[in-house]
Amino acid sequence: MSAMRVFTSGIDPDNCTPLGQPHMANNRPKKIYVITSGKHNINEDGDHISGGGAWFKNNTYPNVSIRPPEELSSIESGELSVILSVLKIVPKNKKLYLCIQSKNILRALTKNLN
Numbered sequence: 312m313s314a315m316r317v318f319t320s321g322i323d324p325d326n327c328t329p330l331g332q333p334h335m336a337n338n339r340p341k342k343i344y345v346i347t348s349g350k351h352n353i354n355e356d357g358d359h360i361s362g363g364g365a366w367f368k369n370n371t372y373p374n375v376s377i378r379p380p381e382e383l384s385s386i387e388s389g390e391l392s393v394i395l396s397v398l399k400i401v402p403k404n405k406k407l408y409l410c411i412q413s414k415n416i417l418r419a420l421t422k423n424l425n
Contacts, residue, residue: 343372345397347363349391358381359381363392363393365394377396394411397409
């Protein structure tokens with residue numbers, strides 16, 4: 312059995328930065344910068360393992376780490392999952408700037424935006 316625990320502590324993540332400092336909701340910047348990354352491996356048993364992470368610049372929101380279930384694991388599923396999580400966290404009235412690792416995801420998200 313394998314497990315993944317990243318960015319965990321006894322502190323409520325909805326109320327604190329990854330460093331354990333309380334968020335200052337009124338002082339959050341209007342522009343949010345996030346770097347995302349994903350990883351996919353096939354272990355010696357042939358199991359597909361994917362994961363993704365998102366780092367919020369300046370600790371504006373808690374960082375995110377995701378591991379999709381094996382049946383949903385693919386080359387880009389980890390990074391896609393973490394991007395969806397970021398979109399749920401950041402309020403709609405904030406400008407979100409994503410630095411996406413996967414060129415395929417970047418192309419898919421930005422194609423035909425006119």
